[in-house]
Amino acid sequence: MSVAGSSSRVAEMAGLRLPIEAHVLQAFVTEGIKPLLDTVITFGAGHFYCSQSDKGGLVFGGDIDGYNTYAQRGNLPVVEDVAEGGMALMPVIGRLRLLRSWGGLLDMSMDGSPIIDVTPVEGLYLTPAGAMAASRRRPPPAGASPISSPRANPTLTPPPTVSIVSRKGASSTKRAWARNRTCTEGTPCGSNALIAVSALWKSSPIAAMPP
Amino acid sequence: MEEFTYRGDATVTRPESLDASATDAWVDYVYLRDNPAGPHKEHWHHSAGCHAWLVVTRDTRTHEILAVEFAREGS
Ligand SMILES: Cc1cc2nc3c(=O)[nH]c(=O)nc-3n(C[C@H](O)[C@H](O)[C@H](O)COP(=O)(O)OP(=O)(O)OC[C@H]3O[C@@H](n4cnc5c(N)ncnc54)[C@H](O)[C@@H]3O)c2cc1C
Ligand SMILES: [Zn+2]
Numbered sequence: 204m205s206v207a208g209s210s211s212r213v214a215e216m217a218g219l220r221l222p223i224e225a226h227v228l229q230a231f232v233t234e235g236i237k238p239l240l241d242t243v244i245t246f247g248a249g250h251f252y253c254s255q256s257d258k259g260g261l262v263f264g265g266d267i268d269g270y271n272t273y274a275q276r277g278n279l280p281v282v283e284d285v286a287e288g289g290m291a292l293m294p295v296i297g298r299l300r301l302l303r304s305w306g307g308l309l310d311m312s313m314d315g316s317p318i319i320d321v322t323p324v325e326g327l328y329l330t331p332a333g334a335m336a337a338s339r340r341r342p343p344p345a346g347a348s349p350i351s352s353p354r355a356n357p358t359l360t361p362p363p364t365v366s367i368v369s370r371k372g373a374s375s376t377k378r379a380w381a382r383n384r385t386c387t388e389g390t391p392c393g394s395n396a397l398i399a400v401s402a403l404w405k406s407s408p409i410a411a412m413p414p
Numbered sequence: 415m416e417e418f419t420y421r422g423d424a425t426v427t428r429p430e431s432l433d434a435s436a437t438d439a440w441v442d443y444v445y446l447r448d449n450p451a452g453p454h455k456e457h458w459h460h461s462a463g464c465h466a467w468l469v470v471t472r473d474t475r476t477h478e479i480l481a482v483e484f485a486r487e488g489s
Binding site (some may be wrong): 211212220221222223224225269270271272273274280312313314 | 416420423444445446447448449451454456474475476477
């Protein structure tokens with residue numbers, strides 16, 4: 204099962220109740236500019252992230268809107284919040300015009316950890332669900348999932364995450380759970396980006412513009 | 415800046431007990447959600463106003479608000 208924001212609805216058809224809420228995340232694109240960013244930059248404190256598309260537009264976003272929704276459209280307080288984060292990290296962004304914004308659904312797990320798991324229903328597997336908002340602890344999209352079906356590949360050990368998916372009516376003693384941490388080892392998220400961004404403005408064509 | 419703050423699903427009930435025997439009830443409370451596409455009962459806090467806690471019934475497909483009651487009356 205790999206249906207992103209529809210996970211709870213599709214799982215319900217199989218009698219499953221998931222540790223998931225559907226939330227909306229907004230994204231924003233500016234007019235095209237000369238090459239400025241060759242990586243994704245982000246900072247956790249304001250939760251803003253930005254990259255540049257091949258066509259030159261800066262693509263950026265921040266927090267989810269923060270309430271359950273299937274409406275696929277965002278609200279203005281988050282637009283303000285994201286713009287504020289953008290101005291804090293890279294004030295040059297204030298000189299650009301926004302071309303468009305949109306909202307899409309995200310499955311959010313209750314603790315922000317991704318879920319890749321077997322389910323109590325034979326032959327039904329959950330592929331990445333439960334993204335923490337993009338670029339922080341996001342699991343790979345399903346197409347990039349490193350997990351293939353244990354049935355198709357019997358040598359593959361099922362993933363270590365233990366399910367907290369509950370089957371309606373199933374004995375609760377069969378339920379176990381574990382947290383799947385993706386961000387506790389290695390480089391703290393965002394630190395590479397901060398290093399990259401600090402080196403960036405010196406050579407930036409926009410930074411050279413008068414305020 | 416938002417006048418009202420979303421405080422989550424109002425349909426789940428916090429278990430009274432902290433015993434190990436209540437673990438399943440805690441898992442249900444902390445993790446499992448109906449996540450309906452349609453009317454949803456949820457807590458909102460009038461955080462930049464009178465600080466009342468409200469139970470709002472809102473359609474998650476349209477954002478239409480169907481009912482609002484004080485949390486203390488709604489529980
Ligand atoms: C606004 C926004 C901006 C983003 N920006 C970025 C970014 O800049 N960079 C980045 O790397 N990631 C970004 N992401 C995240 C990225 O888009 C997702 O992580 C990725 O698309 C998830 O892939 P998926 O295959 O799991 O789900 P999806 O791409 O959502 O695919 C799920 C599919 O399931 C289908 N489906 C649903 N129900 C059923 C059903 N009952 N039967 C059959 N099919 C069904 C849907 O129609 C859909 O096609 C962004 C997400 C959002 C919302
Ligand atoms: Zn009030």
